[in-house]
Amino acid sequence: MRDRLIFTGQFLFTLLVAAFLVVPTALSITAGVTTNYFRGIQSGLTLQWVAQVWDLYADTIGLSFLIAFATLAVTLLAGVPAAYALHVRGGQLSRLVEEIITLPIAIPGLALALALLLTYGGFGAFRRSWLFILAGHVVFTMPFMVRSVMAIFASVDIKTLDEGAASLGASPWRRFRDVIVPNAVPGILAGSLMVVTLSLGEFNLTWMLHTPLTKTLPIGLADSYASMRLEVASAYTLIFFIMIIPLLVAMQMFAERELTR
Amino acid sequence: MSGPQGHGVSVRIGHCGKTFADGTHALEPASLDIARGETLVLLGPSGCGKTTMLRIIAGLEEPDEGGKVLFDGKDVTAIPIERRNVGMVFQSYALFPNMSVAENIGYGLRIRGIPATERAKRVAELVALTNITGLEHRRIDQLSGGQRQRVALARAVAIRPGILLLDEPLTALDAALRYRLRGELNRLLRALGITAIYVTHDQSEAMELGDRIVVMRKGAIAQIGSPREIYFEPKDRFVAEFIGAANIVEASLDDGHLILPGGRQAIAGGTSQPAVVAMIRPESIGIVDVEAAPLRGQVESVSFVGDRQRVVVVGASPKPLTVDAPNTIQVDAGDRVGLSIASKAVRLLPPEA
Ligand SMILES: Nc1ncnc2c1ncn2[C@@H]1O[C@H](COP(=O)(O)OP(=O)(O)O)[C@@H](O)[C@H]1O
Numbered sequence: 302m303r304d305r306l307i308f309t310g311q312f313l314f315t316l317l318v319a320a321f322l323v324v325p326t327a328l329s330i331t332a333g334v335t336t337n338y339f340r341g342i343q344s345g346l347t348l349q350w351v352a353q354v355w356d357l358y359a360d361t362i363g364l365s366f367l368i369a370f371a372t373l374a375v376t377l378l379a380g381v382p383a384a385y386a387l388h389v390r391g392g393q394l395s396r397l398v399e400e401i402i403t404l405p406i407a408i409p410g411l412a413l414a415l416a417l418l419l420t421y422g423g424f425g426a427f428r429r430s431w432l433f434i435l436a437g438h439v440v441f442t443m444p445f446m447v448r449s450v451m452a453i454f455a456s457v458d459i460k461t462l463d464e465g466a467a468s469l470g471a472s473p474w475r476r477f478r479d480v481i482v483p484n485a486v487p488g489i490l491a492g493s494l495m496v497v498t499l500s501l502g503e504f505n506l507t508w509m510l511h512t513p514l515t516k517t518l519p520i521g522l523a524d525s526y527a528s529m530r531l532e533v534a535s536a537y538t539l540i541f542f543i544m545i546i547p548l549l550v551a552m553q554m555f556a557e558r559e560l561t562r
Numbered sequence: 563m564s565g566p567q568g569h570g571v572s573v574r575i576g577h578c579g580k581t582f583a584d585g586t587h588a589l590e591p592a593s594l595d596i597a598r599g600e601t602l603v604l605l606g607p608s609g610c611g612k613t614t615m616l617r618i619i620a621g622l623e624e625p626d627e628g629g630k631v632l633f634d635g636k637d638v639t640a641i642p643i644e645r646r647n648v649g650m651v652f653q654s655y656a657l658f659p660n661m662s663v664a665e666n667i668g669y670g671l672r673i674r675g676i677p678a679t680e681r682a683k684r685v686a687e688l689v690a691l692t693n694i695t696g697l698e699h700r701r702i703d704q705l706s707g708g709q710r711q712r713v714a715l716a717r718a719v720a721i722r723p724g725i726l727l728l729d730e731p732l733t734a735l736d737a738a739l740r741y742r743l744r745g746e747l748n749r750l751l752r753a754l755g756i757t758a759i760y761v762t763h764d765q766s767e768a769m770e771l772g773d774r775i776v777v778m779r780k781g782a783i784a785q786i787g788s789p790r791e792i793y794f795e796p797k798d799r800f801v802a803e804f805i806g807a808a809n810i811v812e813a814s815l816d817d818g819h820l821i822l823p824g825g826r827q828a829i830a831g832g833t834s835q836p837a838v839v840a841m842i843r844p845e846s847i848g849i850v851d852v853e854a855a856p857l858r859g860q861v862e863s864v865s866f867v868g869d870r871q872r873v874v875v876v877g878a879s880p881k882p883l884t885v886d887a888p889n890t891i892q893v894d895a896g897d898r899v900g901l902s903i904a905s906k907a908v909r910l911l912p913p914e915a
């Protein structure tokens with residue numbers, strides 16, 4: 302009896318907390334498909350706002366994906382070999398490098414952006430292109446890639462596998478291709494999902510680095526909140542959700558599969 | 563690369579020491595020659611530098627300044643492991659989880675660009691040789707410890723290495739399996755006739771497998787010799803006690819006799835000295851009639867272990883003597899017994915440094 306009571310209490314509390322988070326999300330999403338938000342849902346449902354967002358901001362969505370996947374490419378190409386080198390070399394120097402790579406997680410995005418602006422602001426063409434934002438995103442997401450790959454390296458004792466392959470005559474490149482990468486796939490996938498999700502949603506840094514011609518989705522979102530009808534901004538949120546939720550679900554499924562292994 | 567005395571390369575290690583980046587002195591500069599086809603065992607307690615020595619020979623670790631590794635007289639010190647043609651069996655086996663058993667065994671051949679058909683033939687040979695038929699398509703995590711050990715061995719041998727390096731390959735297995743695989747491994751090494759270096763902390767493994775044994779202690783070589791030499795003529799107390807059971811007797815020496823609480827014990831080549839350290843193996847002590855014996859004591863305990871009985875005798879020597887007696891004689895705790903020890907069975911050890 303007492304147990305039942307406690308359970309019911311916990312259940313209700315959980316529901317309440319969930320509702321606290323879900324209701325605003327649901328409201329925001331419904332607002333995006335409501336004809337007139339102030340008159341409520343009885344004013345009718347419409348996709349006109351979504352269409353309007355698409356017209357106005359399609360390029361920000363395109364740019365966001367371009368930057369997210371470019372960030373992924375760079376973090377993969379640089380991050381996986383870096384993690385390999387750091388793990389296999391070990392020692393003080395490697396730990397120091399690891400710390401430096403990790404630093405951007407702790408530094409506020411704004412400060413990071415300021416540093417980038419101070420350093421590269423003078424290079425006009427670079428400053429004005431989307432590559433400038435890409436640079437910021439790479440700096441910001443690299444630790445997540447390197448860390449998750451290094452975690453998997455430690456868990457499968459990649460150093461010994463590497464030495465095993467070396468003893469059989471494999472060059473560093475062959476080892477990397479045949480043994481290191483295949484055995485690090487779970488970490489690489491987890492890192493990739495994280496990098497793409499973080500890049501798509503990044504605001505702080507991007508807001509400082511963007512120009513009117515290089516707006517990403519979250520920047521466009523802020524823009525629409527500031528200057529458009531609430532319905533348009535909400536429709537924009539809806540689009541963002543549709544894009545980001547599958548990624549989050551994939552990440553979650555992935556984490557669970559790792560746990561059950 | 564095969565010669566009349568076996569296969570593979572001869573190895574010379576010259577003044578190879580190792581100090582790690584953190585300042586750990588793992589190995590004093592040591593020199594060692596390994597003949598072609600020989601099985602050399604590095605034996606010593608955990609942490610004495612066996613793995614470090616093996617890794618220097620493999621090319622996984624660089625010796626300190628001045629150290630050299632030569633294969634067949636050729637300096638390979640600067641050559642990385644992937645170009646030394648060594649077969650290595652790691653303590654943890656280091657099998658690739660992303661490959662099947664057959665792919666693991668064939669990996670070194672694939673690296674060498676051996677065509678698939680020839681590769682498959684060689685893999686089949688090795689699968690048969692190491693008794694793992696039927697497991698070719700298994701994943702590594704579907705194998706037992708003993709099976710993994712065999713796959714690791716097959717993979718290392720597949721590339722026809724100049725030298726086979728094995729780092730405690732049986733340590734991870736349970737006792738019965740370890741014993742059986744030791745026999746198999748011994749037959750395999752003899753059949754291949756390849757130069758091999760085998761690292762272990764288990765002295766009975768070392769005895770069975772080694773043509774020669776290098777006993778190591780705290781990063782230095784304590785003694786090099788055949789199993790018999792190491793067992794019967796240990797250079798010092800450490801070696802004597804590490805290899806098998808040993809009674810260490812501290813006494814004075816008078817005209818070729820140890821002066822003991824329970825009597826006098828003759829030794830070979832006798833002189834007189836105020837203090838000596840002697841070693842007597844338990845199986846070289848006989849239990850005899852108390853009346854006629856020059857050395858006497860009292861039985862403290864008897865443990866029957868099947869093939870023999872271990873008798874502890876007090877009062878004969880300053881410390882209790884362990885005696886391995888045949889399982890047929892009848893002694894009980896409290897009995898007065900005589901001890902008979904051949905003078906040759908007493909070995910004087912250098913005094914402790
Ligand atoms: N990479 C390393 N860095 C620092 N010290 C090490 C390293 N590898 C081994 N050691 C140390 O060197 C000594 C010898 O180690 P090792 O050769 O592995 O001994 P064994 O194989 O005989 O057990 C030990 O004290 C060990 O802690």
Ligand SMILES: [Mg+2]
Nearest residue numbers: 609612613614
């Ligand atoms: Mg070791």
